[in-house]
Amino acid sequence: MEAVIGCDGVNSIVASMVGLRPVRFLPLSTCVARGFTYYPDGHQFGAEFVMIIKDQVRLGRVPVSYNLVYWFVTRPSTNQDSTISKNPVLMRQSLMDSLKDFPAHTVEMIRNCDMNMLHLTDLKYRPPWDLLLDNFRRGTVTVAGDAMHGTGPFIAQGGAASIEDAIVLARCLAKKMHNNDANKRVQVEDNTLIEEAFDEYVKERRMRIFWLSLNSFLIGKKLDAQSLVVKVIILALIVVLFRDPDWHIHYQCGTL
Structure with a gap:
């Protein structure tokens, strides 16, 4: 079995292999x-x-x-x-x-x-809507960290989210590589288990990284907005969607 996990940053080559859309410059001054x-x-x-x-x-x-x-x-x-x-x-x-x-x-x-x-x-980022729609796995290739969810630094969660990726990915792989009953390593002749583990990892991470990205994007837009009306609209969205300003640090990604 062979697998590739791209952790090569926001300009990831592996992300291109997987088929992710290119990162963009943040539409901020x-x-x-x-x-x-x-x-x-x-x-x-x-x-x-x-x-x-x-x-x-x-x-x-x-x-x-x-x-x-x-x-x-x-x-x-x-x-x-x-x-x-x-x-x-x-x-x-x-x-x-x-x-x-x-x-x-x-x-x-x-x-x-x-x-x-x-x-x-x-600043470069992967838009929140791309995180909802993109497929983060191709065969036994996937991505993690900024290669998966590069965002602006406005809530300072990029590093923490990358550590979460590592924990969730390791847990998903471990579950597939061991029998639940005897805790013995599963012998496989194809890549099915790795692909299933990667799919579970992507499913578990998708909404978490979407909300982190959206929160960071809105805060960046609020800081950048010159119009008071635009600032008020963005602030209202932040209050409605992220009522607790510390919501992101209360997340538990589980154990290995």
Whole structure:
């Protein structure tokens, strides 16, 4: 038996093999910067993920270790971004300018970042409606993580959803590969069990990733909207569909 699980990101080659529609640029006037900052003497941020929002700028901070912090910044796009994105010095200065009203320690984090790990890009995503309609399996090939459900960073659940994918996929494969009674490995001569396991995995994940994607998409549109009427309409949709703002972190994907 042979199987391929594509975890190769939003520009996934495996997703193309499966037949998924291409990812798109988010229809927002927003770009995202990502980077790492190393603190030789350690940082004081603890272990929690923190997001700070001011107007149309968002900063997310995720400690990786006692000395290393990963961060991202989303801000309105500018006409200079195509030039800025090729020059780390310009990128850093642009981000510091965007964060001028943020706490001083966030500006220092950007100032001291690793210039070799600094990236500024437009946002790509797989539309929520594609997640409802696309077939995520072809034969014994499937996808997971951003290759399956790349979204904007507006609810910061991409990594968590990818871990959920791994747990659900492993569980579905394990159930098919073992007998329920004797717990012995099933001997198979074809790929039927893998295909069935992948189908169960896709079925279990589809609505979860749809709602995550839709929530992120609506929040991004709300942040980007210039019209007060549009903002009110989007906010009403968010309130109706996602009454609990923390709904996404209360999800239980089960155990292995």
